[in-house]
Amino acid sequence: MPKQETPATTTAVEERPRGARRSTPVRGSRHVPLPVVVPLLFVVLLGTVCLAVSVGSVGVRPATVVKVVADHLIGTGTPAAVMDDQIVWNLRLPRVLLAAAVGAGLAVVGVTLQATVRNPLADLQVxxxxxxxxxxxxxxxxxxxxxxxxxxxxxxxxxxxxxxxxxxxxxxxxxxxxxxxxxxxxxxxx
CATH class of the missing domain: 1.10.1200.10 (ACP-like)
Known part of the structure; x- marks a missing residue:
């Protein structure tokens, strides 16, 4: 009588199309949940914008940047010096926010291109x-x-x-x- 293989003795190799994702994470990999990542990245973006506005030929402290923006947005009643207010609100902040918007737009276009060509990473065959x-x-x-x-x-x-x-x-x-x-x-x- 021939010996029958049991499911415990056979090894099945999972066939996946190229570029398809696994349904379960790889052993040992750590994934941070999206609800944690998005607020964290938003805080990093705000910090980067604050630092970018404070850097220039005329130094403006990050605390002054926060004070000027808070005064204009929610009216805190503690206005900064007129020169700092003009530099931050009229010159630097619009430019930094435009740069952030352009960067976000480029990211969306890149993701759209990769989704269109069904290529998870860019390569020379695109x-x-x-x-x-x-x-x-x-x-x-x-x-x-x-x-x-x-x-x-x-x-x-x-x-x-x-x-x-x-x-x-x-x-x-x-x-x-x-x-x-x-x-x-x-x-x-x-």
Whole structure:
């Protein structure tokens, strides 16, 4: 009689689609509940805004910033000096609040983009690379050009200088330059 396997002796491997989340947290991981995180982050945001408003060519103490904002919002009756009031309420606070709003907007757009492409983290496969795409649009700056030239020299034994790369504006032109600089079989690097 053949031996039957019992459920205790078999191990089942859970198959999940790539990027799918586990239904239970990983052993040893700690998750802070959302109702705790959101108020904590809001307090951090208020503190950062207060510090950002207080920093500038004219120093304003954070306590003065709080006093000016409280006086304007709830009318505490303890006005600050006129100069501090003008600096905080009319100059710095609008700029800092605008910067915070722009940052929040960028965060929402980033989350929307990642949700649209169903990609939990950004990677290079979000944007397709074509032969007519410019290297600058693909993020090739001077440091990237040095790395690219070093990798091409190492991989293909090319005599390719960083100064040769600005002449190649697109991926196709870069491929032609690499093909032209490739040494003939049997010969070393030029």
């Amino acid at each position: 944007q397709d690379v074509g032969a007519d795409d410019t290297l600058g649009a693909l993020g090739l700056d001077s440091l990237g050009a040095m790395r690219l030239a070093a990798r091409l020299r190492g991989a293909y034994a090319l005599d390719l200088a960083v100064s040769d790369l600005p002449a190649t504006r697109t991926v196709a032109e870069l491929a032609r330059a690499v093909e032209a600089a490739r040494p003939v079989a049997g010969e070393g690097a030029r």
